[in-house]
Every structure is written in structure tokens, then in C-alpha cells.
Amino acid sequence: MTGAAVVTGIGVAAPNGLGTEDFWAATLAGRSGIGRISRFDPAGYPARLAGEVPGFVAEEHLPSRLIPQTDRMTRLALVAAEWALADAGLDPETLPAFDMGVVTASSSGGFEFGQRELQALWSKGGQYVSAYQSFAWFYAVNTGQISIRNGMKGHSGVLVSDQAGGLDAIAQARRQIRAGTRVVVSGALDASICPWGWVAQLASGRLSTSEVPDRAYLPFDADARGHVPGEGGAILVLEEAGAARDRDARVYGEIAGYAATFDPRPGSGREPGLRRAVELALADAGLEAAEIDVVFADAAGVPELDQIEADALAAVFGRRGVAVTAPKTMTGRLCSGAAPLDLVTALLSIRDELIPPTVHVQPATRYGLDLVCGDVRTGPVRTALVLARGAGGFNSAVIVRAAGDRAGNNN
Amino acid sequence: MALKMFTMNDLARILREGAGVDAGTNLDGDIVDYEFEELGYDSLALLETCGRIEQEYGVTLDDGTVAAARTPRALLDAVNCRLSIPA
Numbered sequence: 001m002t003g004a005a006v007v008t009g010i011g012v013a014a015p016n017g018l019g020t021e022d023f024w025a026a027t028l029a030g031r032s033g034i035g036r037i038s039r040f041d042p043a044g045y046p047a048r049l050a051g052e053v054p055g056f057v058a059e060e061h062l063p064s065r066l067i068p069q070t071d072r073m074t075r076l077a078l079v080a081a082e083w084a085l086a087d088a089g090l091d092p093e094t095l096p097a098f099d100m101g102v103v104t105a106s107s108s109g110g111f112e113f114g115q116r117e118l119q120a121l122w123s124k125g126g127q128y129v130s131a132y133q134s135f136a137w138f139y140a141v142n143t144g145q146i147s148i149r150n151g152m153k154g155h156s157g158v159l160v161s162d163q164a165g166g167l168d169a170i171a172q173a174r175r176q177i178r179a180g181t182r183v184v185v186s187g188a189l190d191a192s193i194c195p196w197g198w199v200a201q202l203a204s205g206r207l208s209t210s211e212v213p214d215r216a217y218l219p220f221d222a223d224a225r226g227h228v229p230g231e232g233g234a235i236l237v238l239e240e241a242g243a244a245r246d247r248d249a250r251v252y253g254e255i256a257g258y259a260a261t262f263d264p265r266p267g268s269g270r271e272p273g274l275r276r277a278v279e280l281a282l283a284d285a286g287l288e289a290a291e292i293d294v295v296f297a298d299a300a301g302v303p304e305l306d307q308i309e310a311d312a313l314a315a316v317f318g319r320r321g322v323a324v325t326a327p328k329t330m331t332g333r334l335c336s337g338a339a340p341l342d343l344v345t346a347l348l349s350i351r352d353e354l355i356p357p358t359v360h361v362q363p364a365t366r367y368g369l370d371l372v373c374g375d376v377r378t379g380p381v382r383t384a385l386v387l388a389r390g391a392g393g394f395n396s397a398v399i400v401r402a403a404g405d406r407a408g409n410n411n
Numbered sequence: 412m413a414l415k416m417f418t419m420n421d422l423a424r425i426l427r428e429g430a431g432v433d434a435g436t437n438l439d440g441d442i443v444d445y446e447f448e449e450l451g452y453d454s455l456a457l458l459e460t461c462g463r464i465e466q467e468y469g470v471t472l473d474d475g476t477v478a479a480a481r482t483p484r485a486l487l488d489a490v491n492c493r494l495s496i497p498a
Contacts, residue, residue, distance in 0.1 A: 064431035065451060068459070128466060130429075131459035 005174040005184075006403060007252040008244050009088025009237030010344050011080035013189060015051030015230045015331045019083065023341075024348050027356045028376050032330040034213045034228050039112075039193045047207040049216050050193050051230025051332030069132040070145065071110025073191035073231070077142040078149060080235040081185055085150065088237040089249060090183060092150040099182035101154035102147045103173045104189075104235075105165030106139040107335035108200065111192035113137050118196075146185055146235075154181045159336075162390025163298070164260065166233065166339030167398045171258040173238045184238045187340035191231035201229050204391055206302050214360045217333075219299035219326050220306050220371055222364040227301040230328075233337020234344045241403075251403035252347040256383070257285025263393035273395045274298075275312035278385065281397035282316075287383060289316050292399070294355050294372075296342040296386040299326035301333075309387070310367035319368035323377065326358040339388035343400060346384035350402045353380050417468060417490040419443055422460075422483055429463045430456035443484045454478075464490055 010020050015033025017023030026033070033051045042048040058067060058075040066078065085092060092100060113130075114137030120128040135141050140158040147156050155176045159168040166188045173186035192200070201207055208226035210216035217228040244251055259280030261273030282289060295317075298309055313324065327345050328338055349355050355377040363371040382402045389395050423438040432438055433451025442450060447457055457480075461472045470493040480486035 063434055064427075065433055065456075067431050068429055069431075069455075127462060131455050131462060134455070 003178050004241040005177040005238045005255045006241045006244050007236050007255065007347055008239050008249045009084040009086070009090065010252065010347070011083030011087065011235040012341065012344055013053050013056065013076045013080050014232045014234075014341055015053055018053060018055055020087070020344070027327050027330060027345060028354060030330065030357050030359045030374070032213060032359060033230070034216065034330070034332055036211070037193060040195055042198070045198060045202065046209045047198075047202060048211055049208070049213055049228045051228060051232070051334070052193060053191070053232045066145070068130070069136055071113035071136055071141070071191070073110055073189050074136070074142050074145050076191055076232065077104065077189040077235060078145055080187070080189060080233070081146045081150070084185065084235045084237045088239075090237065092152060095183065097151050097153040099154055100150070100152035101173070101176050101181045101184045102143045102152050102156040103159070103169050103176065103184055103186045104143045104146070105159045105161070105169035105336035106142060106188060107160070107162055107165065107190050108192045108197055109139045110137040110141060111197035111200070112194040115194050115196040142189060150185070152185065154184070155179070161394040161396070162392065163333065163335060163338050164388045164390035164394035164396040165336045167258065167386065167388045167396035168260055170236070170238070170255060170340065170343065170398055171260070171396075174255045174258065177238055177240050182239065182243055185235060186238055187233060187235040188336035189233040189235070190335035190337045192335070193229070193231050206300070208301065217301050217329055218361050219297065219301040219329065219358070220310065220363045220367050220369055221361045224301050224303050224306055228332035230332030230334045231337070232331065232334050232341065234340040236340060236343065253350050253400045253402055255398060256401040257281040257287065257399035258397065259284055260394070260396045263395065272308050272312070273393070274308060274387070274389065275315050277395040277397040278312060278316050278387070281385065281399050285399040285401065287399065289322070292317070292322055292383050292385050293381045294323045294325060294346070294349060294384045296346055296384060297324050297326045298387045298389045299328055300389065305389070306367065310369055314368050320370040322370065323355055323372055324369045325355055325372040326361070327356045329359045329361060339386060339396070339398070342386045342388070343398060346386055346400050349381045349384060350400070354378055355381060415468065415494050417464070417487055417494060419483060419487065422487060425460055425463045425467070426452070429459045443487070444482055446481050447483070468494060470494060
């Protein structure tokens with residue numbers, strides 16, 4: 001037993017692909033899933049583009065009993081979890097319930113469901129509110145429903161730190177693996193493209209108001225003007241490396257390092273926490289900066305935030321010192337689902353030795369980034385750093401490493 | 412005025428809409444004496460179902476009645492009992 005946490009299963013629901021292979025093919029081809037919002041009429045709102053998961057019909061994937069009690073984000077999460085477990089070759093029914101846990105992240109909870117029921121509350125009265133509102137809009141509902149459906153009674157929880165939460169959940173899952181839980185289902189799915197969710201995001205002041213899909217979300221570009229939100233994310237199955245090896249599981253890679261920091265008070269003049277998160281994650285993984293093959297950037301798309309990220313990367317890796325990419329330019333920012341999807345992308349990059357591109361962006365030279373633009377970059381990928389920032393000062397960093405590359409591992 | 416009746420067909424429709432149907436359950440079958448639990452409905456599903464019955468039929472079902480109605484027949488009787496009381 002090494003205590004290392006490895007990823008053995010993946011399930012994806014993304015704006016540019018439903019299912020891992022559809023998503024990966026689209027991502028390598030540079031196909032974007034960003035378009036005008038279709039889930040509600042956005043005409044009256046200043047931002048009208050989003051990344052919506054295409055072609056998902058919940059009734060085709062889930063039992064009828066689960067439909068009335070679930071928000072869209074939970075339906076996507078349940079299906080992605082099912083795919084991830086199947087991908088891992090694990091049948092939860094054959095494992096002891098307390099050996100399996102669920103740790104997901106969430107940014108808003110089930111807003112579409114919640115909006116409908118709150119509208120019923122103020123327009124018709126409390127007796128018209130669904131009994132399922134009691135949990136369907138909670139942050140923890142995806143964790144709970146995955147746990148119930150798969151009979152997973154081990155340590156479980158939910159992390160809420162906006163976009164950074166997607167990495168914080170993976171780190172918490174790794175802690176549980178180290179503490180002896182055999183299997184932890186982790187990651188995140190968010191889907192709040194409804195008027196309530198939309199005004200909540202508009203309030204951040206960071207949404208792009210462009211109506212041109214390929215000009216709306218341009219991180220590290222001189223024309224950066226905010227981001228396009230999206231829905232979706234990924235669910236990952238984590239196991240202890242030795243246990244995975246014992247059952248001859250296919251291993252995508254190891255969660256080798258993690259750190260989270262918090263920004264100083266705005267206006268303090270002190271350096272933001274992102275650089276420290278990167279350095280601490282490297283130390284946690286026992287790696288030097290030069291050993292990182294690619295960085296999956298947070299890519300805020302807001303000039304001030306892009307500058308902070310570029311400065312942090314230059315401080316650690318040197319100017320143009322490491323390949324950087326932002327495939328989320330094809331999906332929009334998926335709230336808590338973004339970083340787990342980036343982790344999946346990083347693991348597939350390791351598997352296929354391909355770094356997917358950042359699309360539509362002409363990187364501004366002032367950032368000093370070696371941004372992978374336009375086309376796929378080929379070459380061995382053994383380690384990847386994934387960054388995620390959450391509104392309010394959260395910074396998280398996770399390093400994934402190819403299976404078998406662990407220092408001192410002779411396999 | 413003819414009294415409104417609450418039938419198994421009505422209950423099946425409301426269960427279907429409000430709580431869905433378990434894969435192993437046929438709501439159109441002879442299920443009136445099965446326990447709700449055997450049919451795949453938990454207490455929350457029944458709370459939702461009774462809420463919908465209250466809205467549609469203009470009756471009030473107290474918590475004790477809901478908890479005591481363990482089968483469709485018992486719930487049908489409880490609802491029809493209230494429907495037979497003139498407003």
C-alpha cells in the first residue's frame with residue numbers, strides 16, 4: 001500500500017461533448033460548445049451566451065422515481081457517476097457500503113429546481129411547493145443522491161468554494177483514500193442556466209456581454225472581456241494505488257499534489273495567493289517546477305485576473321517557461337464542474353500525449369505565456385498542473401502525474 | 412351535486428407525476444392492497460403525493476392520516492372520506 005490516490009474512472013458531461021470520448025474528440029478538434037442560451041429566453045439579460053450540455057435527456061438515463069426529485073445538475077451528476085464507475089470497472093453492489101465514499105463540490109445547488117419551487121411559494125403558497133425542495137436544491141444533493149443510488153455509506157461530503165471547490169473536493173477525496181476508504185467518487189457537476197442562476201452570476205460583474213460565440217471568452221487576449229458561464233463537469237473515481245493495482249484496474253494517473261490558499265484582503269497591496277498555491281502543490285507532489293509538462297489555467301478572462309495568473313506562472317516557471325492551455329475556452333466556465341473537467345482533460349492528455357488547444361485567443365505578449373493556441377500540441381505529458389480560482393479569494397492547485405511515475409516507485 | 416370520487420386511476424396518475432414509478436412496479440396492476448413501501452414509495456414520496464391530492468381535490472390530509480395510510484386502499488378511503496363531508 002502506497003497511500004497514493006489514483007483515478008480509475010471518468011464520467012463527463014460538457015457543453016462540447018456528452019460522455020468522455022465525445023468530449024475528448026471535440027476538445028482535440030477545438031470544437032466549442034458555446035452558443036446563445038436555449039434553456040430560457042435570455043433576451044432581457046445583458047449576457048446571452050452560455051455553454052450548454054447538448055442532447056441530455058434525463059429520462060433516457062435515469063429511473064422514473066429520480067426524475068421528480070432532481071435538478072438538472074443532479075441528473076447530470078448521477079449519470080456521470082454511473083459512467084465513471086462503469087469506466088472504472090467497479091460494481092458498487094459487490095463492495096462493502098462503508099468502503100465507498102462520495103465527495104463532490106457545488107457552487108449554487110439545484111437552482112433551476114429551486115427557482116420553480118420558490119416561484120410556486122410566492123405565487124401560489126407553501127402547499128404548492130414540492131416535498132423534494134427539502135433537498136433538491138441543496139449544495140450537498142449530488143453527493144447524497146450518488147451515495148443513495150450506489151449504496152455508498154463511507155465518508156462523504158461537499159465542498160463549496162466556487163470554481164476552486166472542484167479541486168478542493170478531489171483533495172478531500174484523496175484524504176479519505178489515505179485514511180483507508182477504498183473507493184471515493186468525486187468531482188462536480190453544476191448546471192444553473194436559469195434566470196435565477198443567471199442573475200446570481202451577472203452580479204459578479206465578470207460575465208462577457210459579447211453575443212459572438214468565438215469573441216466572448218478570450219482569456220489572456222488583449223480583447224478579454226469577461227467569461228461565458230457554462231454547465232456540466234466531470235465525476236472521477238479515486239482509489240488507493242495498491243488496491244487499484246491488485247484488481248488490475250486501468251489507471252489514468254495519480255493525484256500527486258494539492259494546495260489551497262486564500263487571497264489577502266482586497267486593497268491590502270499584498271500578493272494574491274495563487275503563486276503560493278502552485279508552489280505548495282509542487283512541494284506536496286515532491287516535484288520541481290521544471291518537471292511540470294503543462295498547466296491547465298484558471299483563465300478568468302478578466303484582464304486583472306489574467307495578469308495575476310500570468311504573474312504567478314512567470315514567478316514559478318519563468319516567462320514562457322511552461323506550456324499553458326485553457327480548453328475551457330470551448331465550454332465556458334462551469335463553476336465547480338470546471339476544474340474536475342480540466343483534471344479529466346489533463347489525464348487524457350497524459351494518456352494520449354496530446355495537449356488540447358485554447359481556442360479563439362490571440363495571447364497578449366505582456367502575459368509572457370507559452371499558450372497552446374489553435375491546434376493540439378503533441379509530445380509526452382507525464383505531469384500536469386490544474387489551477388482553479390473561486391470568487392471571494394479561493395485559489396487551488398492540483399498536480400496529476402502519469403501512473404507509475406511516483407518518486408521511488410520501481411514499477 | 413354529484414360527489415367527487417378519488418379512484419385508483421387518479422392516485423396512479425398523481426403518483427406518476429409527483430414521484431415517478433419504480434422499475435418493478437405496475438401502477439395499472441392490482442396494487443391497491445400492496446404497501447406503498449413495497450411499491451417503491453418512501454415517506455417523502457407520500458408527502459409529495461398527498462400535497463398534490465390536497466391541491467387538486469381541495470381536501471386537507473393531516474400528518475396522522477398520511478402516516479396511517481400504508482396502502483393505496485387506505486389512502487383512497489381516507490381521501491374519499493373527506494370528500495364525502497359537505498364543505
